[in-house]
Amino acid sequence: MFKKISLIFLFSCGIFNCYAQQTIPFRITKHNNIIVKTLVNKKDSLDLMFQIAMEGASISPDRQRKADHIVFNKDEISENNTVQIGKLTLNNIRFSDNQLTGHEADGKIGTALFGGKAFKIDYDHNQFIIYNQKPDLKGYQPITTLYEEEAFYIAADNIIDGDKQQEAYFVLQSGYSGGLLYSNDFAAEKELDKKLKITGEKTLKNSSGKSIVTKQAILPFLKVGNSVLKDVSAGFFVGDLKKQTVNYFGADLLRRFNWIFDADRKTVYIKPSKYFSEPYYKIN
Incomplete structure (x- = not known):
């Protein structure tokens, strides 16, 4: 009986879609910038502005929060950082230092968020969606x-x-x-x-x-x-x-x-x- 219920559940949620996506919440500032709350290297809590025109990440000289656990070399580059956003963990993220960013942000993060997968910017629900399978494109x-x-x-x-x-x-x-x-x-x-x-x-x-x-x-x-x-x-x-x-x-x-x-x-x-x-x- 349990096996039958399990099979019904799998088919009802569409086997290929039950685990086909991850969601990242964000907020939008009054200046239209997208802000994502992150934990960098398990130590630094930073609000990063999403910048679609870059892949990696950066820290602003005007940041409000400390970023003491991002170690930069003489070229103001820091390699192999981890970025946690809720339950999602991103590895090997490169940070640049001293790049200006938008209002209310400590730095920027780019499309490395999505790991080369299909993704959605959902302004209706203030979230990113990362897809493992082909997304529903009805109405697009x-x-x-x-x-x-x-x-x-x-x-x-x-x-x-x-x-x-x-x-x-x-x-x-x-x-x-x-x-x-x-x-x-x-x-x-x-x-x-x-x-x-x-x-x-x-x-x-x-x-x-x-x-x-x-x-x-x-x-x-x-x-x-x-x-x-x-x-x-x-x-x-x-x-x-x-x-x-x-x-x-x-x-x-x-x-x-x-x-x-x-x-x-x-x-x-x-x-x-x-x-x-x-x-x-x-x-x-």
């Missing part, structure tokens, strides 16, 4: 991704002038709290300073007197897959110093979708989250 749409130098790139259509679509590739950047941040080349080529509605700007100068101007603007429409976002917050740089070489798809836009990344990092599946129509984050 696929988007081709390019994975290079620890970063994910996706293509999106920018409606800048009338109904003309301008395709651009964006780096998914969970460390940037805002919406879009355009590269210098894209901003200049598309004349964003003239064609977008400017909502604010700041001018900074370095010790040589060279200036950098950051401008905040509104993009009328952004199309990501089959989803269209309206009046999107977008930033770009003008002036003497312009160092933005890639376009960013920031945390304010990331939170508007739930994301499932496949194990080979060639496709991501997206579905609008509960934040899809929320007001846009304002860059101060």
Whole structure:
């Protein structure tokens, strides 16, 4: 009788799915950053910001909590660390020292969290899900991704002038709290300073007197897959110093979708989250 009950249980929960995933809870700050509570080397309790554009981990010089048990070499690198998050233990994690991070975080941790497996960023339930088997993709749409130098790139259509679509590739950047941040080349080529509605700007100068101007603007429409976002917050740089070489798809836009990344990092599946129509984050 016991054997029959056991078999019924296995089939009812779907033999291949009962142990097909692990869950990592997180919280989202008011700046749209994802924070994960960790225990490093069984000694240091650290709040680390999830950075999708890196694989390893790092410690901030502005951290609020001690990280005395992460030992760095002369190159500010620490190898073979363990990171515990709830019941999950990650081994052989590399930490870099003195990297700035987001608000409320002692450092950063990247996609090493997922060990090369398929994973989900579930903004509806504030959790990551790591899959051992193929996840349920019902209701999700696929988007081709390019994975290079620890970063994910996706293509999106920018409606800048009338109904003309301008395709651009964006780096998914969970460390940037805002919406879009355009590269210098894209901003200049598309004349964003003239064609977008400017909502604010700041001018900074370095010790040589060279200036950098950051401008905040509104993009009328952004199309990501089959989803269209309206009046999107977008930033770009003008002036003497312009160092933005890639376009960013920031945390304010990331939170508007739930994301499932496949194990080979060639496709991501997206579905609008509960934040899809929320007001846009304002860059101060």
